[in-house]
Amino acid sequence: MAEKTVRLKIKRQLNAESSPFWEEFEIPHGPSMNVISCLVAIQEHPVTRSGKKTTAVAWECSCLEEVCGACTMIINGMVRQACSALVDNIDQPIVLEPMTKFPVVRDLVVDRQRMFDNLKKVQAWVPVDGSFDMGPGPKLEESERAVHYELSKCMTCGCCLEVCPQFEKGNDFMGAQIISQVRLFNFHPTGAALKEDRLHSVMGKGGVAECGNAQNCVEACPKEIPLTTSIAEVGRQVTLQVMKDWFRK
Amino acid sequence: METVKDNSFFYRRLHSLLGIIPLGLFILEHFFTNSFAIHGATVFNDKIDFFASLPYLIVIELLFIFIPLLVHGIYGLYIVYTGQANQLQYGYFRNWMYLIQRVTGVILLFYIGWHVWTTRLSALFYGKEVSFDMMHKMLASPVVFWWMVVGVVCVSFHFANGLWSFSIVWGITIGPKAQKRMGYITMGLFVILAVVGVKALLAF
Numbered sequence: 001m002a003e004k005t006v007r008l009k010i011k012r013q014l015n016a017e018s019s020p021f022w023e024e025f026e027i028p029h030g031p032s033m034n035v036i037s038c039l040v041a042i043q044e045h046p047v048t049r050s051g052k053k054t055t056a057v058a059w060e061c062s063c064l065e066e067v068c069g070a071c072t073m074i075i076n077g078m079v080r081q082a083c084s085a086l087v088d089n090i091d092q093p094i095v096l097e098p099m100t101k102f103p104v105v106r107d108l109v110v111d112r113q114r115m116f117d118n119l120k121k122v123q124a125w126v127p128v129d130g131s132f133d134m135g136p137g138p139k140l141e142e143s144e145r146a147v148h149y150e151l152s153k154c155m156t157c158g159c160c161l162e163v164c165p166q167f168e169k170g171n172d173f174m175g176a177q178i179i180s181q182v183r184l185f186n187f188h189p190t191g192a193a194l195k196e197d198r199l200h201s202v203m204g205k206g207g208v209a210e211c212g213n214a215q216n217c218v219e220a221c222p223k224e225i226p227l228t229t230s231i232a233e234v235g236r237q238v239t240l241q242v243m244k245d246w247f248r249k
Numbered sequence: 250m251e252t253v254k255d256n257s258f259f260y261r262r263l264h265s266l267l268g269i270i271p272l273g274l275f276i277l278e279h280f281f282t283n284s285f286a287i288h289g290a291t292v293f294n295d296k297i298d299f300f301a302s303l304p305y306l307i308v309i310e311l312l313f314i315f316i317p318l319l320v321h322g323i324y325g326l327y328i329v330y331t332g333q334a335n336q337l338q339y340g341y342f343r344n345w346m347y348l349i350q351r352v353t354g355v356i357l358l359f360y361i362g363w364h365v366w367t368t369r370l371s372a373l374f375y376g377k378e379v380s381f382d383m384m385h386k387m388l389a390s391p392v393v394f395w396w397m398v399v400g401v402v403c404v405s406f407h408f409a410n411g412l413w414s415f416s417i418v419w420g421i422t423i424g425p426k427a428q429k430r431m432g433y434i435t436m437g438l439f440v441i442l443a444v445v446g447v448k449a450l451l452a453f
Contacts, residue, residue: 209261213414214347236420
């Protein structure tokens, strides 16, 4: 009997400027394999299915437990993390493609800088830097903490942006990930100090108003973050902010 | 690092508001008034005469119908242009609704353009009489009848589903349960409006 194998079809691209091409691989099947271990096997023996020698496929990964988001790619047409994509649970050939909404660096590696730039734009942090000890922060109610925790699970993987029909390479839309972080930090007792600044940021170009309510984000989020609730909540905060700006200033 | 300040937020929210006030309210009034056709030509023509006799009619039409229609339609077309459909890859229910909202919107640009011309502007410019009889003659053509059924169904959907997203945009329905409930209510509204609209067409 022939040895059990895993077949993969990978969309490759040697650098940011070159055109993509497909290569097929067939590697020995092992127990409890995930897509990352397949890529490791290809790296060790970079030969295509037809026996042609090739370069190792480039990818990114770090935590290997679906909390860092680095290995996000499109697997069998669905954006997800390669570490939690178990070979025995998915169809073969396993088709791997880089995310389409971010510029490709090489093979499966994309540049997701835009997400981090947007986090800076909306000041997605708690402002506690100072020259003296400010003491302990205010305590949170348990019910609030539970919501905070859900929102803080965001790992900036970009799945919500990949599936969003309004988030494109060429536009400015920030997307669900950013809007949800605005909600998280506006909601934080100390983070709320920057609430108006954040709301004004998401009222600018690429802000919350550009959401088209297709709600793919909440379906795709691997951490099951209530992204559409965040969008509506920030929508409400922005509505109230507009009233404040128009009638109280 | 700062976001660029521009008017896109204002236009987006204006687009959203105009879809409900005044356009949505006008659709309700328009469908209701047209339903008087069920009671025959005299009753319907009386209603037309009533509206034709309204003081400041042109101002009302311009301010509450014509200009909002233009702004909502043109900016809506721009919104369609900013999106990229991906239903084949991600065929979630809401994603399909997103696409249908845009498709009906584009159909309605053509439909309403034609409708405003045939039943209002041609009367204004060429003195063509708008009456029960005129509608009766127009709808005798199966092409016109089915085209108007398409228009009625599209506008019913676009308004009802637009009300659903309006509720999210302005922060009225926040959680998934509230949004789902609103989904049932607005789809109910869609069916009711479509039935009322088609019944009015059949009355001519």
